[in-house]
Amino acid sequence: MEKIRFGVVGTNFITDWVIEGGSQDPRFELTAVCSRSAVTGQAFAEKHNIPHTYTSLEEMAASPLIDAVYVASPNAFHASQSILCMKHGKHVLCEKAFASNAREARQMIETARTHNVVLMEAMKPTLTPAFLAIRDRLCDIGVVRRYFSCYCQYSSRYDKFKEGIVLNAFQPELSNGATMDIGVYTIYPMVVLFGRPKAVQATGIRLSSGVDGQAAVHFTYDNGMTGTVLYGKITDSTLPTEIQGEKGTIKTDRINIIGDVVLIPRKGAPENIRPATPHHEYYYEVSEFIDIILSGRKESAVNTLNNSLITMELLDEIRNHLGVHFPADD
Numbered sequence: 001m002e003k004i005r006f007g008v009v010g011t012n013f014i015t016d017w018v019i020e021g022g023s024q025d026p027r028f029e030l031t032a033v034c035s036r037s038a039v040t041g042q043a044f045a046e047k048h049n050i051p052h053t054y055t056s057l058e059e060m061a062a063s064p065l066i067d068a069v070y071v072a073s074p075n076a077f078h079a080s081q082s083i084l085c086m087k088h089g090k091h092v093l094c095e096k097a098f099a100s101n102a103r104e105a106r107q108m109i110e111t112a113r114t115h116n117v118v119l120m121e122a123m124k125p126t127l128t129p130a131f132l133a134i135r136d137r138l139c140d141i142g143v144v145r146r147y148f149s150c151y152c153q154y155s156s157r158y159d160k161f162k163e164g165i166v167l168n169a170f171q172p173e174l175s176n177g178a179t180m181d182i183g184v185y186t187i188y189p190m191v192v193l194f195g196r197p198k199a200v201q202a203t204g205i206r207l208s209s210g211v212d213g214q215a216a217v218h219f220t221y222d223n224g225m226t227g228t229v230l231y232g233k234i235t236d237s238t239l240p241t242e243i244q245g246e247k248g249t250i251k252t253d254r255i256n257i258i259g260d261v262v263l264i265p266r267k268g269a270p271e272n273i274r275p276a277t278p279h280h281e282y283y284y285e286v287s288e289f290i291d292i293i294l295s296g297r298k299e300s301a302v303n304t305l306n307n308s309l310i311t312m313e314l315l316d317e318i319r320n321h322l323g324v325h326f327p328a329d330d
Helices: 013-022 038-048 057-062 075-087 102-114 129-141 158-162 178-194 283-295 305-322
Strands: 004-009 028-034 052-054 068-071 091-095 119-122 144-152 199-206 212-220 226-232 241-245 248-252 261-265
Touching: 004 013, 004 057, 004 283, 013 028, 013 038, 013 283, 028 038, 028 057, 038 052, 052 057, 057 075, 068 075, 075 091, 075 102, 091 283, 102 119, 102 305, 119 283, 119 305, 129 178, 129 241, 129 248, 129 261, 144 178, 178 212, 178 226, 178 241, 178 305, 199 305, 212 305
Parallel strands: 004 028, 004 068, 028 052, 068 091, 091 119, 144 226
Antiparallel strands: 144 241, 199 212, 212 226, 241 248, 248 261
């Protein structure tokens, strides 16, 4: 069986989860880890039985020991690190948010095409069987009139922020904040399902560090459909995600980790349409990425480069409404 040898950039909990999910695909081979700290990198390598460690991304990217790189560093480094790896001929699975802004996203896409490698945003919910069931059953709710999604999760780092200690999650230098870290989960699925909206309106709370703590965004489409998303890192919410059509509604409990999916017809009994998902939630994005590489295709049919670019352009527009500016925008 042909395998894809992965190097990972970043040693946080998301990397742990991606490794756990990817390990369920027999074609996934974890070969290397890159960390700025040799001690941290070695500890991570021992934890996951990774044979090679690097403190230089340039060195890892140039290594003949790997075929692909999973980038899970802070948002501000996604573009530069992805581009470096792609220039060395490595395929790149880049964590969301794809980049700091749309300008960087365009540079990433151009590099992927120039060097004939696969680039994909690691937006996991849209590749799961639960989301694909939503997409496939949209026809059963008739003309779609509204997309609504909510993802508010009180950050464990917000208490420190209120004490005057600004950790990574609230630093504009790292291109962070609610829109980039939380809001993207509500917006990307809308783009996958319905494409680019024609207009965006956003209001929110800009924190003293310069990033946003929460926002409410309203989208309008040419066909009259609307989208509304609520997200934030300074409150919690239990509101669901709904897609409302003239013949019924599709409802899911969460958009970042899709659990229950129910089709509620205007006439008739609700139907649970969530298929069985025997794999880890992060398995599907890694498996999709490997499929693309081994099939000779250049991008995902779901997490397309155009969907990633449209989403980044929307995030830029939202940040403009909120007055959030990153050093990476200069």
